[in-house]
Amino acid sequence: MASLAATASEVDAQPDFELIESETPQSGFTTPKEEEVTTEAQEAEEINTVTPEDTAEDTTEEEEETPLEQDQLEFEISSMPIVHRRTYNEDKEWITNSFTVNDTHMRELLAQALKDYFPDPDQLDVQKWTFEPSFESIVHRWDKLQALHKKIKQTCDDKNRIKAVNGLIDFIEPLVKPFIEARAKIQDSRRVSWSDLWQIFPPGELVVTKMYGVESIFRVVSSRKRTSAKIYQIKVEYVEWNGSACRIKNTKVDIDNYAGSQQVRSLKLVPLSYTENPDEFREAMRARGQRFQELRGYHYLAYDGLKVCMDVPTLEPVSGRVIIDTHAYYKSINQVPGDSGTAVNGSNEEEQTDEQNADATNNASDLDAVSTPRQTTDRKEDLSPLSDEECLMTSPWLIGFDLKAKKWGRFCIDNLSDIEWNDKAFDNLVSRGGEKHLAWDFVESKAHSTQDVDDFVHDKGRGIIILMFGPPGVGKTFTAEAVAERARVPLYTVSAGVLSTKPAELESGLDHALDLCRMWNAMLLLDEADVFLSARSDEGLERNELVSIFLTKLEYYQGILFLTTNRFSSIDYAFQSRVDLFLPYYDLDAASRRQVWQNFFVHFGEDKFKGITEREMDRLCELGLNGREIKNLCKSALLLSEKGRADDKDGRIMAEKLYMLAEKRVDALRLLGHGSDDRMVGRQ
Template sequence: MAPADMIHTGPPLSAAQPATPPSSPNQLSPVTLNNVQQFIDMVKEVVVREIASTAPASKIECPDHQTSTQPITIQDLEKLFLKLIDTKSDSATEISQAPQPNSSQPKAVAQASLLAFKEVNEVWDIKAYKYTVVESPKPKEISGLGQYVFVVRGRVDKKSEQTTYYIDINSLTLRDALRNVLHDVAGISIKEEKLSVERNILYNFLPEIESCRNWNEIDPLDQTSHEHIQLLIDYIKSSYADTTQRLNVLLGSKEITYDLLWVLFKPNTLVYTTCEGTKKPRCIRYESGEAETTPNGLEYFHIKGNYVEFDGKVLGKVPVQTAILSFRGSKSISTLEAFPLLHHLTRETVQEELTECGRKFCSLVGVSHREYKGRAFQMEKGKAVEISVNSRIIVDPAMFQEVNPNYARPSVFKRSGSIDIWELMLNDDPSTQLDESTLKKSVDLDRLDAEDLLICSPTVLGFSLEDHLWLEFAVANISDISWNESIFNQLAIPPKSKTLIQALTTEHLMQEKICIFDDFVKGKGRGLNILLYGPPGVGKTMTAEALSELLRKALFTVSAANLSHDPATLDKQLAEIFELASHWNALLLLDEADAFLRQRSENHQHNTLVAVFLRKLEYFQGIMLLTTNRVRDFDHAIQSRIHIGISYQPLGYNTRKMIWDNFLTKTEGVVISYSAKELEHLATQNLNGRQWKPKKVRLIIDVSPQIKNTVRAANALANHSKTSLSITHIQTVLDIGKVFENDFKGTGRTDNMGAYF
């Protein structure tokens, strides 16, 4: 710097120096001098009066030319001395507190004016109950930390005693640049005036920080800004030189060590793992992670992230967590319980699958009726209980949560050997209900980007119509329903009955919102109740299933045998059943409803059950089908609520022939060739049909089938003998069945009874 540019902060060299500096203790204020002069005058007066007390009485003038008329006592002197002392003390205080040009106080410095950084340490102060700076720097230097571009602060954890390093940014330019880089990193308050970032995170984002040197908001001619950024870059590179060297070697062989997991997981990285319940792939967005230890000493890397979920009301991002158990040495990245999607061996293929799964998940937002085939699960006591499902399902997260309010969705977890990682975090599992405490950010369905599709939930909550279970279903196993309306035409009932059923149900669906026909009481009598009665195995349940195909409605089947005989419990069960059927706009089938249709008598409990059922039935506004084996003792009140009754007779020759033909030609997994004569022979067998299962259509299988079971047993026999299914296999099963029939109902029963005598 040229001499003309030098700035001198002291007084001018040509100025006259004061004889006594302003801070000199020898210089007294005017107030102090006046008090001393008064003291001298007072002493003189005391002396004069003392002399006068020994002389004749006369007027004596004081030195200040005032005549004294009152004696001065010792108390007056004491007051004078005290006043002098107080005045001196106040004057000295004023002098010491007054700012002086040559004061020894430290001079003020500009923020981030020193192109350097400072390292300090923080430890937990038990007495102050906070983290405090110790050892370095000295107390006088603490207030001067602002002059550095940034301060490296090492905090010693009060429990683990491990040191975590933070970077406190003082440079405004560096702060703004880091805000641009870290704006979407969880856990960093970028809007605070003083930005503080964990040092490891800055290493994760070192490439982005290096690119800040070309940031368009920095003036290329602003040398100071570039120096501040370069200072941070140089420090990070120097501090992590060994880490970088180790990491390059490990990543070259696609491996990682436990202590370097934090380097592998960069904030906002897509993390690949699998769903424990369905074993399907999934992704989450990584937020943060840290090494932790369980109370029994088990070490693991705790990962926290988020994913897109729908709870029936809100589509949003919710928290999720997983863990990686500690391991020795290096380990292949793709074998970890969770790892960045970038390191997947078939990343492009998996990414396509996850994207398609995300699109399907978005299509299931709301209430959906779909087909499902695969494994589903439900959580019980923190464990995923799996079940194989081949059924039509209702996807309904909101109703799932209402029926199962205490159900906790699992975090991401995997088993590693004999240790269940889920157990590590069982007490810290977040609910995925999107309330204020868990909702990260509500999401507009139309604004989901490609990355959001990758982190959509791999499962949805719903109800299996065949298994009667609330489960979590893998999105990948859900498909659209292939409706088969032709099944209705194959029903073995009179054509007039089929026409009437079709007309009533179609008209009811058209008039649901108009409510032309109604009782006098609003809300009563709006339902359509159809009674199907006849012996077992003649097609009653098949009619309900075929009607479901024709109307393209879900069929919600309830067996009366599973309903309670306690009136209060029955009332709650029926209320829930009717609510679900209405909510899903489904056909309701009450199978084997004899107990609720029988005429009321002297049995008080039975009468109460009928009354409860009748009351609920009156207010149900959907389509309900009831099946029973008898109608002779129908309750009159129930009978008045039945809109139509369809009678089913035992199967005749032609009907059995049609059923045999349907089972042999349209049942999935059955391949057989037969002649017309062989089919006629099968039709002569006195068997009931129950229902057949056509290809691509899932029907609910009733109990105790005969024709269906015969075909199934014959097919198993053919598979066991490694031959194709033939009429010979079917005849073998029929012959064995005749023996059982004879023993159960025929002469064999009498012969067996004779053995007891």
């Protein structure tokens, strides 16, 4: 029990609401001894009716109350409309400790005013309808309380009810008046002291903060002052997509103690009403929330900005194509999409306990059957529309996959955009024997096929495997890229060097890639796959196991797989029998090289290479260069000619530098043993 040495304590309890307060202790009931009155925020409060003078003089021992007397006391207290607990301080002033509301009509009014204020709907019963200074809940809902009071007076015919609510307002108003005036000063000055932070963060208040550097709107759930740690802690909530449904998630923001007052807008958390242009900001966040709704599920998009890494929450720049798909992320790490948090429709679900720091349609394709993501049986997504306020509260980040880095991360909605498809890629692909058209025909036929053609074993042999073999730089990889671009689907590229040569790790890596391609209807390109295609032998048992695992996985893959190799002659026979389409590639001839040169001139800017004559073009085409080398030479020549571009009006400097670089490259390759005499034909 809390000790109140050298103080007096009293209970005010008048049924007549015309006079609630008094400068002297009020008569209501008497007891020879103090009695406990328990509340949630206050373990015990001493109640007696003696005067301050009596307290100073009376030193007699009081007899203990019997259980019957205690029951009688509790009954009398509970029958009083309002129990007002005050103490007499050293300055001989009455200080309110708390008050308890027992009257039914009064409780009804308070319940209406404080509806949805507390996280726990039974909080008023838990705290036994007892309120302590600074009466935060009543101050926050004072305007609503007055409006409800006014409505009752205008519409209610029950005189007892009117009398009760009048008495409640008359009693409360002088208690909360100092806090109401303090709130008005904060609103006028836009400054707040640390001790008054509770004034600007009522439950339900929309606030602005940054999530990984991006401004976002959260909603206040509760707040409290942690005096021991000297921080003011605000619990807030926001809407996040977990791969199957939108959930309301919680986090906490701490504001350290500070002296004096600060501008409200300088705080970590700023009420929306205190921002510079709240209406404009609200509209911008609402629009982003609409975009958030559209991006639930699977989306193949372009991205240019920072991503949040999943393993360690650091920011990294990304520029390229990404796949937004939270469901696939949880599947890839063998976790069920999280159900923590509360459903946005308000149903009671398990609340998140760990504290964290905090349809967009692509361009239409001529092959819709290819570009549409495959809907798997385990993908169950609730795409119900969000309310306007829920749209405001959506997270600015969505989980996605960086196709270039092959890593998961969080991507900012503001930096996502539709893909600008390169329709010229397929046309610019130079192939001597029509390989690109044959590859496209296979892809298109599979997409539009209505026949379920597979092996005698269910789900076996239903994919398409295209093996491209030949020397480097002749268009093998570019063929897969151009076909995927034309089909409007992701191309998941994996280099064999990235996959492990340990059997267990190889199997896990292949499963990861194949599962993602299945979920996204993506094409898989396994580049430089020589190590997994080589013929098995009696000596290399571990390599034999790698080949066996690889063959087994591919047999049950139902998508489109491109494989490239430079060593066709060493491919295992068992694998050759599983290939649906062989595409041989050869060294470029002069006509093919001319086309490749011209394509890259157009790509990098035709006017920059205007100084190259037909004779010089013939000489370039006679050099035995492949497509990759030609691209690198164009890039290098552009860099070297940058300095003298202003003086190179006719493009001669560019032409000379380009041919010089080409000759140097051919010379170097010949000396390294990677070239042949036919690469030097252009020098004669």
